[in-house]
Amino acid sequence: MTQTQSGPKIRIEKVSYAYEGKPALRDVTIDVPAHAISVFFGPAGGGKTTLLRLINRLNDVVEGTHMSGRVLLDGQDIYAPGMDVIQLRRRVGMVFALPLPLPGTIRENVLYGPELAGVRDRTRLEELLSRSLTQAALWDEVKDRLDNPASALSGGQQQRLCIARSLALEPEVLLLDEPTSGLDPISTGKVEESLYELKQNYTIVIVPHSTQQAARVADYAAFFLMGELIEHQPGTEIFTTPRQQRTEDYVTGRFG
């Protein structure tokens, strides 16, 4: 608990990562503060998604990879032997680029995680259902049709459903990998709005789908280029007075 008060929520320490011999991340060190939106941005192939997937150990299932360095959550090395990966993934939720409702109804989708985690109490499940959908700014749109198939929702609603699904596990950290890349501007706005609400209670790391989005949502922003962390600053500074030439070139649209 002392660490959550003083240290960063997530500390990534000298992490290098290679996929089949090709380096994807080079010696990245970065602190992610709690209760804020951190943005990892930069051109494609910069290692943003890879880094995101390292934080909940989703890359464990990929074969032919090599990793060095440490990832600390509340000061605890998540790659230490004996780490409960399932428990970790419940603490660190993830939302993907494409909205991906699982087979089944809206209710089943949201309660899927808690049920797997062994929550059986009906009132508790109902409470999780309404709260996560409310937090994801979807409750008003679906509260009358919770038992309809999730695939019948629109793309934007599906993505907010995916966010609700992650929130239902009551995670501490929420990772979002280009969560609005497939959405129209209005849905994008709704998702971003729900992120502002969520950062009161969660630590949010997002890979945005555009630099504009990065500038809109970032409390802290980290610029990645070819697997290297170029610059890490509070959002207000990196987009107005970047320290590195390469960051400035990218945010002003000179390349990328």
Add this chain to the structure above:
Amino acid sequence: MSLNKPRRRWSEFAIEAGIRVLGFSSIGFVLLIFLFLLREGLPLFFEVPLGNLFSTRWYPTFDLFGILPLTLGSILVTITAIAIAVPLGVASAVFVREVAPGWAREILKPMIEVLAGIPSVVLGFFGMTLLAPFIRETLGVATGLTAFTGALILAYMALPTIISVAEDALDAVPKSYRDAGLAMGATQWQTIWRVVVPAARSGMVMAVMLGMGRAIGETMAVMMVTGNAARMPLTLDSLFRPMRTMTATIAAEMGEVAQGSTHYHALFGIGIILFVLTFIINLAAASTIFKRRRRGGLR
């Protein structure tokens, strides 16, 4: 260039016409077979009163053409075979696709395909000489040639089809589904059973239907191991008694009937019923898949 053009167009036309003829002829052949089946089989329904036709005794020598025992026989054997083959097949597919390491998958996949290539007569022989005595001794029944023996052999024959179709269906589930499951704190098993398999459901249904089609149409192996007694499988123990399927009846009796006789028409009549049954199964499979497609989402 301009000189070549007409010729190229002509060859284009020829190839197109050739493909069209081949395509239509395959439809034509199916249609002709169906018409032939109808021509030879339909007279049965005029020659034999319906009461006789839907009676419980198949005894062509005494003009008793009850097709119920044969139809029920086929259905009993097929359903039992599918009940055995589907859990095994789906589990094997999940193992091959989701659990087995890469090198094991490379060995298992061709082996499963080889299984599909074993001639049914070989399986029938295997069933007669090894499986039937084994069943007689372990179950203590009068003869090992029973509906159950046939169902076991049929299950074995349907397995390769079920496994490879189910495996393809699992393969078609995007990796993102697996990621989504894992990211929600599901174990590998929970992800497979609650995310990947449901997402592949339409393919799974198709696997079952194709396996069923294979089982109900199979003749040789079934004829060799079911004992071929045309009795009504209505008692509880009928699974462990000899019985007879529609296919086996046609195969066994077609050689010795006089062409154009009532018995001859009866055999073709059975053929029509068989055709209708398989048609219904395929239709059910197609409509399940179609419905899921239309409801959207699932591939």
